[in-house]
């Protein structure tokens with residue numbers, strides 16, 4: 600039985616796209632980057648901590664497999680998580696405007712006897728955004744709860760001049776890599 604250690608509605612939607620119907624685990628794993636921690640290491644550590652915390656909750660069923668994932672937006676050495684408020688969201692979007700950033704998503708699958716993970720990195724080029732465009736986007740509410748203050752699956756698709764990588768990974772779960780992992784646990788044919 601697959602359990603999703605995530606409150607992200609996108610991750611559930613993406614797993615359902617593969618025909619899966621995971622159980623949902625409600626967890627609160629802190630997302631705090633250590634000083635000097637490389638972005639890839641940070642994303643991998645948080646995803647693993649989410650999966651590990653989820654496994655503790657379902658220990659009573661030995662067949663349980665738990666999926667944890669983390670997505671961050673990275674520009675240079677700056678890691679953009681979810682914006683704290685409208686001003687924070689507007690600042691992030693202004694900094695991403697006209698530049699190419701990376702979106703790093705790591706997914707971990709853990710069970711009582713096994714753990715496997717994969718990382719997907721995409722390059723996303725934003726068009727130059729005007730002040731009124733940023734203001735209108737933040738006012739739409741779509742910026743909140745998303746790394747880098749945007750969602751590729753919504754209005755912000757119009758900001759993306761070029762994507763090299765995986766659309767599902769930018770949304771929160773790389774479906775190709777996730778399917779490869781799920782097969783290792785016999786959860787997909």
Ligand SMILES: Cc1cn([C@H]2C[C@H](O)[C@@H](COP(=O)(O)OP(=O)(O)OP(=O)(O)O)O2)c(=O)[nH]c1=O
Pocket residue numbers: 604605606607608609610630649668669670671672681702744745746747749750751752769770771
């Ligand atoms: C860049 C981008 C991120 N996101 C979302 C995916 C993730 O839900 C979120 C990044 O935050 P995460 O910490 O990865 O996930 P979360 O807090 O939403 O859920 P949980 O920790 O419970 O698993 O940003 C989009 O939906 N679209 C996008 O284009």
